Amino acid sequence: MRPVMTFALMTLRSLLRRRTIWGISIVILIALVGIGQVPGYGVSNQGRFMLDFGLFGLEIGTLLLAIGLASNIYPRDRERKTVMPIIAVPLSRGQYLMGRFVGAALVQAAAMLAGCLGLMVILMLNEHAIPPDLFPATGLLIVEGWFLLAVVFFFSFWTSPPLNAPLTILLFIVSQMSVSGFVGLLPTAPGIMRTLRLLLPHMDVFHIKDPIAHGMDVPGLYFLLAMVYGLSYMVFMLAVALAVFRKRDLK
Amino acid sequence: MRNVLTFAAILLISACRTDYDIEEVATAEFLGQDHVHADSCETCGEETTEVEHDHPEGEHVHDPAGSDRHIHEAGVRNHGTEWFFNQPWAADFIWGKMVRDSVILVLLATGLIILSGYRRKNR
Amino acid sequence: MEDCPLQVTHLGKVFRRRLGLSSFKAVDSVDFRMSGGEIMGFLGPNGAGKTTTIKCILGLLKPFSGSITLWGEHPGSAKVRRRIGYVPENPDYEDLFTPLELLTMFASMRRLDTGRDRMMAILSRVGLSSWETVRLKNFSKGMRQRVSLALALQSEPDLLIMDEPTGGLDPTARKEFRDIILEENERGASVFLSSHLLSEVETVCRRAVILARGKKVVEGDMEELLRTEDRYSIRYRLAHGGIEEEKEVEVGEESLQSSIDDLRSRGVFIIRIAPVYRSLEDVFLSATGGGGE
Structure with a gap:
């Protein structure tokens, strides 16, 4: 562990x-x-818009952070050959991947918490109540960010950084589609599309800005289960990334 | 051996059903499809001329201004809000699937880590 | 197996090009064995397969054929990695760190003592004692090589693998590196030294392997490699007219005895008879056909 x-x-x-x-x-x-400047059509609507935009911003932020933080870590290490003396001597490939991932995940979590605190400050300055679900929602977004980090690491082991970003964004978009919506992309091959959708994650479980913005209670059990799901998918993606990395020759 | 495993994996995946689509797996009650179009409101018995959804008692109140419009309680499924409620947080019948998938994913990850480690050691 | 830090058997490495339509054989059936406490030189022109072989030894590349064992273990295993020090060719560590930070972090990753005094002692040994808080981005190539050497030395490795370690160094630094290699060897470490600098290999190595076009072309003790098969030099002192003069003559093995008898019969004082050695450069050029790929 050390x-x-x-x-x-x-x-x-x-x-x-x-x-x-x-x-x-x-x-x-x-x-x-910018969110602080959202005009209000009535006080309650302004708070709702701020929460809606704020949480949407955090969702997009977690995607951009994952790409910005991790897409270049391994390609840079490989290009500059920094990875060689590290893997040759002190660390195994698994330890290298975990170390890089945990480091990026800590930055990701800190940035998301900072974003959440910033949103809280904006709400307070505009005299709006802070919904208690904002904290677990941020936790869920952090888990989503970690999952995306694992995806970015996976892509970075077999593709270039310019391809990594669009692939991750594509996965982010299609993983939020319902099965019927996804099949609708290619209605002539429903079987293939259904199988493909089965393999893709269900990232819609992370998105709960709508009920929070509308002041609805989301059960604590849901947060827990969604986090467990996200963390499990993250572990799976890291395992796939490790399998790819273990096969790679470091020329 | 590798080809057999790949073929088996494809067969296995193809045999699995995608059961995450809330619209496909939700009960009619959840989707509100038991609501029939009615010419009268059961809540108040008032005759309406427009075709509209029927709602359980207490979910809406008529517009005090006397128009045909009615107002719903916050957080209640109503006209055009399917997109809002057909989401995992509101559909507790798919929460079990998150647990099921989590277990499968962790098992797959463990298998993959062991297999790739074994292959690397023996290469 | 403890007396054999490195054994390479029929090692082959093929690189497949795009889509696997063509391939390139970088290393072809290379085998050699290192003994414990040995300094082995690993030579070859550019593209001979030296770095590829080293990467296979370190587990960075998967051999296409053959096998590699370090102390009887699989390369890349945790047990092996703990006993190795590696100085890569053109090292490029994270340049936002200082040497002291890098050394401390690497020591921690290797579960070694991270005390500042110990780190400073290592930095001082490689000539970086006054540079410990300067970020690597401000370092020259030679200084980065020193950092790399410091990282390799910090675990007191049993096997030091060095890939062109003195590439960007000035003559003084090269001498310091050579001294460190010899010190490490005296401590008991085996050293596997890949270098283009033949004089360096000739000075410090006891054995050498030469590769050319991916194949091993020469292997042997340095003494054997450099020694010509049947040539001897005779150094003698000649006195005539009250003046003494030293001379040297080179003879073949078959005429060595007759030459000695002849000199003695002339009353000449023989100072030394020694085998004639070639330079490593001569050995290298004749083995590799005089050039690269």
């Missing part, structure tokens, strides 16, 4: 020292300021 945690901290420090993370932070900050 080698993985040390490497994770090394990844964390490396990400924080790069400019990418600060660029993303500035975008989040601008988005929050």
